[in-house]
Amino acid sequence: MLMARRLRSLKCAPPRPRPFVDFYMKHGVIPTRQDISNLPRHLDRRSALYRSLGIIPSYLRGCSILEFGPGSGHNAVHTLSLDPKRYVLVDANQASLKSSRQLVAQHRRKTDCQVVDCEIESFTTRERFDLVLCEGVVPTQINPAQFTRKVAHMAKPGGVVVITCMDPVSVLPEILRRYLAQQIAPAELPFAERVKILTRYFLPHMRTLKNMSRKPEDWVIDVAIHPWSGRLFSMATAMKALQGRAVPLGSSPKFLTDWRWYKDIHGVSTYDLKQPLDDYHSHVHNFLDFRSEARSKKPSSNLPLIRLAGDIYDRVYTVERKGKPYPRTKISQDVQKVARMVEADIPEAAQALREYAAHVKNLQVTKPSPFRHFQKLWGRGQQYISFVVEE
Ligand SMILES: C[S@@+](CC[C@H](N)C(=O)[O-])C[C@H]1O[C@@H](n2cnc3c(N)ncnc32)[C@H](O)[C@@H]1O
The missing domain is CATH 3.40.50.150 (Vaccinia Virus protein VP39)
Known part of the structure; x- marks a missing residue:
């Protein structure tokens, strides 16, 4: 009896998931x-x-x-x-x-x-x-x-x-591709088959990246299939x-600046993050599209973009973790909202996002990739x- 109680109180730690x-x-x-x-x-x-x-x-x-x-x-x-x-x-x-x-x-x-x-x-x-x-x-x-x-x-x-x-802003274009991947080659299929289907589907997208040196199937495995657990x-x-x-x-x-006189930098001011954090927030919209070099913005004006991209990211992964579904009409609306947010600064990205929003609603999973503008949209991953x- 005592032994049984002791055994019950000994909890075996579940094996720690090891990302990657x-x-x-x-x-x-x-x-x-x-x-x-x-x-x-x-x-x-x-x-x-x-x-x-x-x-x-x-x-x-x-x-x-x-x-x-x-x-x-x-x-x-x-x-x-x-x-x-x-x-x-x-x-x-x-x-x-x-x-x-x-x-x-x-x-x-x-x-x-x-x-x-x-x-x-x-x-x-x-x-x-x-x-x-x-x-x-x-x-x-x-x-x-x-x-x-x-x-x-x-x-x-x-x-x-x-x-x-x-x-979430820098990976948004890849996360939108991941959503497509979930529809085109669902997790139930064997791994090798998913890699094959998705490589064929996304190859025209990758070909738009002139200097991509990574193997296309590796991008598919690592971004479209790999469960990013953390x-x-x-x-x-x-x-x-x-x-x-x-x-x-x-x-x-490269976009971090520091206009302080170096003689003003000592002691605690060495670690003052105000300027680099402002630099990050005022440029983060440029992370959405690697082609973009749009002007900097007031740091707080990018917070809604960060939040919405974060929301899309969470929803795409929730589907895989068997949580709430993310209907095509809903992702389409969310992507249109992102397009409106970046329209003035990054019109090319907005055009690509609008195209995605239009196609994702009625995606024909057996057809080749229908995108002309979206296939060129890559974030600064x-x-x-x-x-x-x-x-
Ligand atoms: C995405 S790959 C990056 C490879 C390379 N640094 C690059 O940038 O191309 C991540 C690598 O880190 C290793 N890795 C990730 N987490 C690890 C951990 N906690 N301990 C040991 N290796 C880890 C993986 O096995 C893999 O080789």
């Missing part, structure tokens, strides 16, 4: 492969990103770098070309580890490299690094703010940490998560932000 890793492991994939057959072009792109983030290539020679979630390892090829002294890569997905190991072995020159099979949350070492990279990993973790602080903690005082962010994480939330610990350095796209970690 569980899904990738289940299907044996790492859907972030890039076409790097034109290697100089790949290296140029990565150099452009690093410049935008304030990372100077020659400063990395002889440095130590830690990369969390290298995925397929294609970005590591560029990092290795900068000849760091030491480079540690940490991932928990077997397909990522295999691909990263192969690419590191192929492209390593003198760098001392280690590819470690470990969950980021439980990775520990006393070593601290000059540069910590964590791309395409933080948003949709269960607690992205805590995760970011863990990542930043691994940088040396005065070192740099790079993360990526996603907010929360989005905007640049604004990222800056707040690291306030007092790290100072924003650069971003891609993920943004990069770099920080200098507290001295």
Whole structure:
């Protein structure tokens, strides 16, 4: 009797869902492969990103770098070309580890490299690094703010940490495609068949992106099928998560400004986020369409757009989590509202959204993609932000 009571009081913690890793492991994939057959072009792109983030290539020679979630390892090829002294890569997905190991072995020159099979949350070492990279990993973790602080903690005082962010405005075009995907290739179909149907359907959309280097089927797996189990994480939330610990350095796209006299920046004012947060809110409408460079707006005037995009995001995912349905007429109305909000600043995006709203109501799932304008609408999906970690 006593034994039975004891057993009842012992609760076995349900296995913690692991964003990314569980899904990738289940299907044996790492859907972030890039076409790097034109290697100089790949290296140029990565150099452009690093410049935008304030990372100077020659400063990395002889440095130590830690990369969390290298995925397929294609970005590591560029990092290795900068000849760091030491480079540690940490991932928990077997397909990522295999691909990263192969690419590191192929492209390593003198760098001392280690590819470690470990969950980021439980990775520990006393070593601290000059540069910590964590791309395409933080948003949709269960607690992205805590995760970011863990990542930043691994940088040396005065070192740099790079993360990526996603907010509901920047991913809206992809979320609208995900809604289409739910209708065209429902979850009941076998995985391989869904990938095939959706790749065929969205290929004309992807072809409009001249410099897309990711494999089309990988975009389908990662964006249209992958259940994003955790929360989005905007640049604004990222800056707040690291306030007092790290100072924003650069971003891609590049739009953070600071008009203060440098001599006014010391002590607590070092961590004053008013200007970068205003910059974010006054430009976030440009995240809806990667072609857009519309003028900045009063920061508070973008809040309704953020809220409505967030609402659409939640509703699309609620359908998959077997919550409330999101009828086609309702998403059509919501998308029309977004179109009206951005009409004056981004007319091309508004036109694409109106077309989506018109078609989604009567979508013929067996027909090819009917979109002319919407197929060219891509948001600024993920943004990069770099920080200098507290001295
Ligand atoms: C979307 S991929 C990004 C890959 C690469 N950084 C890029 O930007 O192309 C995310 C990678 O992070 C790994 N990852 C995500 N969460 C992780 C965690 N908690 N622990 C270990 N690895 C994780 C995944 O296995 C995957 O390889």
